[in-house]
Amino acid sequence: MNEEAPDIVGAWLHAYEEDTDTTAVYHPEDYPFRPSRRPRRGMDFHADGTFVEWVPGPDDRPREVAGRWARQETDRIRVTFPEGQGEPFDLTVVSREGDTLSFARGERQ
Amino acid sequence: MIDEPEFTEPLARELCGTMPVHRRLLNESMAYRAQRSAIENQATQYRLGGRRISRSGTISIPVVVHVVHNTDEQNISDGQIYSQIEILNQDFRAANPDVTQVPPVWQPLVADTMIEFHLATRNPNGDPTDGIIRVRTTRSSFSHHDDAVKSSATGGADPWPSDQYLNMWVCQLRGGLLGYAQFPGGPPDTDGVVIRHSAFGNMGTVAQPFHLGRTATHEVGHWLNLYHIWGDDGQGCSGDDKVADTPNQGGGNTGMPTFPHISCNNGPNGDMFMNYMDYTDDAGMMMFTTGQSTRMNACLEGPRASFLIPQLARVGGPEERTVAAASAGGPRVSGNGSQRELEQLLQEVLKDTRAALSVISGSR
Numbered sequence: 208m209n210e211e212a213p214d215i216v217g218a219w220l221h222a223y224e225e226d227t228d229t230t231a232v233y234h235p236e237d238y239p240f241r242p243s244r245r246p247r248r249g250m251d252f253h254a255d256g257t258f259v260e261w262v263p264g265p266d267d268r269p270r271e272v273a274g275r276w277a278r279q280e281t282d283r284i285r286v287t288f289p290e291g292q293g294e295p296f297d298l299t300v301v302s303r304e305g306d307t308l309s310f311a312r313g314e315r316q
Numbered sequence: 317m318i319d320e321p322e323f324t325e326p327l328a329r330e331l332c333g334t335m336p337v338h339r340r341l342l343n344e345s346m347a348y349r350a351q352r353s354a355i356e357n358q359a360t361q362y363r364l365g366g367r368r369i370s371r372s373g374t375i376s377i378p379v380v381v382h383v384v385h386n387t388d389e390q391n392i393s394d395g396q397i398y399s400q401i402e403i404l405n406q407d408f409r410a411a412n413p414d415v416t417q418v419p420p421v422w423q424p425l426v427a428d429t430m431i432e433f434h435l436a437t438r439n440p441n442g443d444p445t446d447g448i449i450r451v452r453t454t455r456s457s458f459s460h461h462d463d464a465v466k467s468s469a470t471g472g473a474d475p476w477p478s479d480q481y482l483n484m485w486v487c488q489l490r491g492g493l494l495g496y497a498q499f500p501g502g503p504p505d506t507d508g509v510v511i512r513h514s515a516f517g518n519m520g521t522v523a524q525p526f527h528l529g530r531t532a533t534h535e536v537g538h539w540l541n542l543y544h545i546w547g548d549d550g551q552g553c554s555g556d557d558k559v560a561d562t563p564n565q566g567g568g569n570t571g572m573p574t575f576p577h578i579s580c581n582n583g584p585n586g587d588m589f590m591n592y593m594d595y596t597d598d599a600g601m602m603m604f605t606t607g608q609s610t611r612m613n614a615c616l617e618g619p620r621a622s623f624l625i626p627q628l629a630r631v632g633g634p635e636e637r638t639v640a641a642a643s644a645g646g647p648r649v650s651g652n653g654s655q656r657e658l659e660q661l662l663q664e665v666l667k668d669t670r671a672a673l674s675v676i677s678g679s680r
């Protein structure tokens with residue numbers, strides 16, 4: 208248990224309009240997001256290590272992709288898809304302040 | 317952070333309990349895939365010209381609007397609902413005033429789909445209705461990953477029979493989602509479209525830039541089997557919307573692009589971002605193509621033929637009043653299709669329906 212590790216458990220949606228050059232910004236899914244025609248990507252980190260990624264589906268309904276997540280270091284998260292539904296990826300947590308979670312911009316934006 | 321082992325035991329127990337559910341969903345998804353494949357084969361016959369649309373008149377699809385509201389504001393007015401129906405009728409008939417903004421090079425592709433919509437006048441019991449259901453809910457919003465709005469048991473409203481009515485649920489959606497649809501071939505009890513109240517119609521609670529009712533036009537396009545114009549492959553150039561006259565394009569466009577917007581070597585004209593099936597703002601989309609119209613009408617002669625059959629039965633015969641009543645205030649066909657054409661279509665449709673049924677039962 209690492210006291211410095213920000214808690215990321217929960218369901219988060221991408222507030223792409225708040226992204227900066229270096230960070231991708233997420234809020235909890237019940238945050239009052241601005242309407243967006245492109246459905247927002249999302250990530251749901253469960254406490255038991257399971258993970259669900261939401262990607263825009265062909266009927267505009269986010270499609271769920273199930274995987275697992277694990278903390279590598281204090282700020283490094285590894286996401287894998289054991290059932291082969293996607294390539295593994297890494298996330299770097301920049302900060303968690305209240306209802307704002309920021310990752311370093313990467314392949315998942 | 318809680319360590320994983322604490323969760324191992326309850327998780328394992330829960331997994332056992334959910335196994336039959338998992339198996340059921342898997343079987344359903346296999347049946348769904350078989351259904352979608354049969355539907356695609358039917359659509360392909362029309363696309364390649366092996367079959368032609370039999371109907372020459374218009375069809376009007378009965379709509380029931382379920383307004384599921386948590387606040388008085390979300391309980392949108394009748395006027396806001398009427399405005400949406402009118403917009404659908406303009407957009408699907410290429411009667412929208414902004415159709416003139418389609419770039420000249422694509423004007424010849426602008427299609428009148430001959431599909432219209434009206435609020436249902438008869439409920440499933442055959443009683444008169446205004447086609448609007450209003451339900452108060454304790455849910456402040458509906459999430460994008462369940463269909464809670466579609467069932468009274470989960471704070472929403474139950475659908476009317478989805479083979480006779482186009483169900484539209486209007487509610488507050490979470491995550492800024494404007495709406496979502498269900499393709500033909502999916503479960504009947506969730507069939508229809510869901511639209512955010514602030515993107516429904518063009519008055520009342522609507523908010524820019526989704527204030528011209530185009531969300532419903534787009535979602536009903538999906539309901540009639542249209543795919544996104546870029547082919548749903550992210551930013552790639554290999555995706556296909558199964559429509560020949562829409563240019564290949566990279567990803568979806570948002571906002572208000574300016575013509576031409578080039579991607580995937582599709583110059584000089586570039587992306588058809590003004591198509592209803594792109595992701596542009598309401599004021600930036602204004603056309604369906606002929607190919608898309610054919611695909612939607614193929615859907616009405618295939619997986620959604622239940623909307624055509626009562627109308628075919630009504631045409632001409634002395635029983636038309638009775639049949640019309642039995643069809644739950646149903647769809648109306650008008651125009652000059654000959655009786656023989658219609659009978660021929662009815663036979664085709666019945667053949668397809670039987671084929672689709674054998675697909676379902678065969679995969680169980």
Ligand SMILES: [Zn+2]
Pocket residue numbers: 265266267534538544
């Ligand atoms: Zn869509």
